[in-house]
Amino acid sequence: MDPRNEKLASGLVHHSCRLQKNEKILIECTGVEAIPLVDCVVKEVFRSGGLPFVNIYSETTQRELLLGASEARYGSLTGRDRTFMEQMDAFIGISAPENTNEYNDVPQENMNLHEKLYKKPVHSDVRVKKTKWVILRYPTAATAQHFGSSKEAYADFYYKVCNLDYGRMLQAMRPLKELMERTDTVHIIGPGTDLSFSVKGVPAVPCAGELNIPDGEIFTAPVRDSVNGTLRFNTGSDFQGFHYRDISFRFKDGKIVEASANDTERLNKVLDTDAGARYAGEFALGVNPYITRPMNSTLFDEKIMGSFHFTPGNCYDEAPNGNESAIHWDLVCIQTAEWGGGEIWFDGELVRKDGLFVPDKLKVLNPENLAG
Numbered sequence: 458m459d460p461r462n463e464k465l466a467s468g469l470v471h472h473s474c475r476l477q478k479n480e481k482i483l484i485e486c487t488g489v490e491a492i493p494l495v496d497c498v499v500k501e502v503f504r505s506g507g508l509p510f511v512n513i514y515s516e517t518t519q520r521e522l523l524l525g526a527s528e529a530r531y532g533s534l535t536g537r538d539r540t541f542m543e544q545m546d547a548f549i550g551i552s553a554p555e556n557t558n559e560y561n562d563v564p565q566e567n568m569n570l571h572e573k574l575y576k577k578p579v580h581s582d583v584r585v586k587k588t589k590w591v592i593l594r595y596p597t598a599a600t601a602q603h604f605g606s607s608k609e610a611y612a613d614f615y616y617k618v619c620n621l622d623y624g625r626m627l628q629a630m631r632p633l634k635e636l637m638e639r640t641d642t643v644h645i646i647g648p649g650t651d652l653s654f655s656v657k658g659v660p661a662v663p664c665a666g667e668l669n670i671p672d673g674e675i676f677t678a679p680v681r682d683s684v685n686g687t688l689r690f691n692t693g694s695d696f697q698g699f700h701y702r703d704i705s706f707r708f709k710d711g712k713i714v715e716a717s718a719n720d721t722e723r724l725n726k727v728l729d730t731d732a733g734a735r736y737a738g739e740f741a742l743g744v745n746p747y748i749t750r751p752m753n754s755t756l757f758d759e760k761i762m763g764s765f766h767f768t769p770g771n772c773y774d775e776a777p778n779g780n781e782s783a784i785h786w787d788l789v790c791i792q793t794a795e796w797g798g799g800e801i802w803f804d805g806e807l808v809r810k811d812g813l814f815v816p817d818k819l820k821v822l823n824p825e826n827l828a829g
């Protein structure tokens with residue numbers, strides 16, 4: 458048994474989920490390669506006096522179920538799983554993809570049905586709002602390929618990132634949280650990007666290992682109708698089984714009125730999922746010092762040091778802006794010098810330039826200070 462899995466399991470149970478004696482926790486895993494980590498988590502839960510429940514799925518079976526998606530099936534499945542989720546105090550979701558394109562041939566209509574009739578009522582409405590939850594992606598050959606390395610080298614990187622000192626990171630985030638909560642207008646400038654919006658009155662939430670592993674972001678949400686301008690993302694994104702590249706949006710009074718990508722028609726179908734899908738539900742800054750380039754995994758990419766992400770779809774209850782949608786799609790733009798640079802301004806003050814924080818009180822979040 459890899460001792461790094463034991464350390465990770467301990468962090469998931471105690472730091473992320475803060476599990477207490479007799480609390481119920483659902484451990485859900487897609488992909489059999491992560492079973493060694495699941496075993497470690499189960500042992501740690503029992504050791505803590507908790508009550509573990511486990512669901513393990515295969516990707517190929519999930520694909521077949523999505524290909525046959527129907528309102529009739531979700532009518533029974535959603536009710537069952539929602540009732541079960543309502544009994545849980547905590548949730549750990551583990552993804553271990555063997556093929557990151559496994560759902561690529563599932564029709565978009567089926568994916569939208571899954572988002573609306575299952576994911577939203579079970580996960581968005583219950584798991585996210587009513588449990589202590591954390592999600593992560595286990596290292597596999599498929600994720601190592603995205604990283605561009607051997608599986609062993611990728612695993613070494615993965616455990617280094619996932620087992621860092623998140624308590625220290627949380628302390629370092631406090632000055633940025635305070636500044637964001639005093640801010641009204643945000644202005645983002647970069648290649649293909651000139652975007653302005655307000656965050657006035659919306660809380661800023663630091664994330665340091667409580668909900669995602671790896672972690673390292675602080676998020677808020679734009680005032681729903683305040684977003685105007687253009688935004689171009691310089692990283693790709695896997696969403697609903699398809700890899701999107703070169704995504705660009707034009708916003709007018711909060712709404713995405715133009716959208717293009719390597720498959721513009723498919724992109725717009727996602728944005729037409731419901732009325733809220735064309736409005737933004739999150740704005741966040743990434744600060745993880747060990748993640749410096751994209752891996753086509755949202756859990757990693759949204760934490761990239763010197764990045765920000767801007768999210769079409771549902772807002773979080775912790776930082777509400779009133780936008781509701783069945784989707785929540787974190788799209789990432791890196792602003793380090795190597796990726797074209799860029800600037801972020803809060804109320805006319807330059808806060809970050811080329812991925813590095815400028816004000817003295819925020820320099821603790823720069824990589825030379827946060828890594829260790």
